[in-house]
Amino acid sequence: MNILVIHQNFPGQFKHLAPALAEAGHRVVALTCKVKEATGWRGVEVVPYALEGKNSPELHPWLTDFETKLMRGTSCLQEAAKLKANGFEPDVILAHPGWGESLFLKDVWPEARLGLYCELYHQATREFVAFDPEFPGTSPSTDAMRLRLKNLNNRLHEEIMDAGISPTRFQADTFPAHWRERITVAHDGIDTAAVRPNPDARLDLPDGSTVTRADEVITFINRNLEPYRGYHIFMRALPDILRRRPDARVVMIGGDEVSYGRRPPGSKSWKQIFIDEVRGQIPDADWARVHFLGRVPYSRFLAMMQVSRVHVYLTYPFVLSWSLIEAMAAECAIVASATTPVLEVLEDGKTGVLVDFFDRAGLTEQVCALLDDPARRAALGRAAREFAIAQYDLKTVCLPRQIDWVTRLAQTTPRPPVT
The missing domain is CATH 3.40.50.2000 (Glycogen Phosphorylase B;)
Incomplete structure (x- = not known):
């Protein structure tokens, strides 16, 4: 199976999953702006993409965040098109959508299954925007509206997401109800063999x-x-x-x-x-x-x-x-x-x-x-x-759950890009 991994700070949350998939015999390619030249890492082919564009100074401040994500998405799109032209066809794409990089990958590979790392959906409830009264939002009267726009990236990804994964139930439950049936809760995992008590520390x-x-x-x-x-x-x-x-x-x-x-x-x-x-x-x-x-x-x-x-x-x-x-x-x-x-x-x-x-x-x-x-x-x-x-535990609990999630993702019918 061909697997494409997207993370602006690769490996990020795919630190254990990506090399495990490579070790299992899959071809794993990672696309990231973190490196300047193509390299290899633990069996993963790491390919750079160049971030192009700059924010417009006169843009409405509520849209600046999305404009940055849009630039990452279009920059990643260009490198994805090059990969396709060179014959790379992923069966599965695993992405952290938080920076917008995966916005247009279904347009390049509509038959690929897209699995997203669902870290957080921005909430406008008091628990989120007014939890600590000492530090109110930048503009309490409009914070809810600004956060709705901040979720624009999340909403566009929901249209093309075939499956999601969240590390905790709390994080999964921040997403709207119609997302949750596609989200699996599986933590990134802790290597409890390495992180253990040591009386001689x-x-x-x-x-x-x-x-x-x-x-x-x-x-x-x-x-x-x-x-x-x-x-x-x-x-x-x-x-x-x-x-x-x-x-x-x-x-x-x-x-x-x-x-x-x-x-x-x-x-x-x-x-x-x-x-x-x-x-x-x-x-x-x-x-x-x-x-x-x-x-x-x-x-x-x-x-x-x-x-x-x-x-x-x-x-x-x-x-x-x-x-x-x-x-x-x-x-x-x-x-x-x-x-x-x-x-x-x-x-x-x-x-x-x-x-x-x-x-x-x-x-x-x-x-x-x-x-x-x-x-x-x-x-x-x-x-x-x-x-x-x-x-x-990473090896006995979390990594097996993540690999099972990828296996099930590969068996789904891909959702086409929405026009």
């Missing part, structure tokens, strides 16, 4: 010291330190946590940019804004126990999880971070926000401890209570790992 810190499992380490991670992942809540809890835990080290991983939501006002990053807010409440000796690692290699991330005594995970109702399930696989004792995506994977009192997202005092209390209770930490960690293995 060590983590070197920026001040030259090293922490191990013998130390009291509190951990927190975001791709970028920002409100969508509760960074502001955690930072505001920090003065009390440090005061109550004089031996604790607080270790944070995350960049200074913005992955989700609004950009910060002015020139400061969200990271710096909330450091500045709480720094005056924290004595220098306590602040020396707070360590920002920035963005780190995966091995360093894993070591942080393995030395963690209590791991904190907070999120708006949004896409669930892989890091939460990785923390579960590493047998961390977790305190997390009781938001909808988290409730899908953590059970309060069994696999973790849940708190209201905005309850800083409750967060502090639960972190300190767990630090004082090694038996409870161990029980929560064991149960969390058992759940992660049973539901999210």
Whole structure:
């Protein structure tokens, strides 16, 4: 079978699936703007496409997002036409549609089956656009209308999608009901053989010291330190946590940019804004126990999880971070926000401890209570790992589900492009 994979940051969510399909004997070609020259990766032929065009300065701001996707779609279309001219005919196309690249591939190959990675359908409900009153939308009176237009890319893809896959039920359920019968829920998967507890783990810190499992380490991670992942809540809890835990080290991983939501006002990053807010409440000796690692290699991330005594995970109702399930696989004792995506994977009192997202005092209390209770930490960690293995293990659960999804996709009758 010929399989075409589309992802602007390949391999992205197809990191495990694409090479597994190649290993199974299929010809797998990936189309991406991430590389400049054709190359190979784990049995996959990686082909570049050049992004052409630029945004129109006078375009209505609500349409700028779609115009960018349109440019990616037409750029990808040109390279797809070249592949077709060279004789490549995919039986199946697997694409993350979020950047618009797959908009016109059915026009090139109408007989191909198109499977989409359905990450999120933008919602205009209060839970999504007004969850955190401290950070309202850019224009509350028109946010719902702007989000409807932001879904234009999703809606155009729905017309040509033969099947979809979502990593969590929460994400699948953001899509309209008439999509869901075509969406399979199958997580990207966690390699629980690699992400596991390690009693000998060590983590070197920026001040030259090293922490191990013998130390009291509190951990927190975001791709970028920002409100969508509760960074502001955690930072505001920090003065009390440090005061109550004089031996604790607080270790944070995350960049200074913005992955989700609004950009910060002015020139400061969200990271710096909330450091500045709480720094005056924290004595220098306590602040020396707070360590920002920035963005780190995966091995360093894993070591942080393995030395963690209590791991904190907070999120708006949004896409669930892989890091939460990785923390579960590493047998961390977790305190997390009781938001909808988290409730899908953590059970309060069994696999973790849940708190209201905005309850800083409750967060502090639960972190300190767990630090004082090694038996409870161990029980929560064991149960969390058992759940992660049973539901999210890459090799025994998730990858087989993904491969089965591709197999079933290949057997469907393709939906033609809509004119």
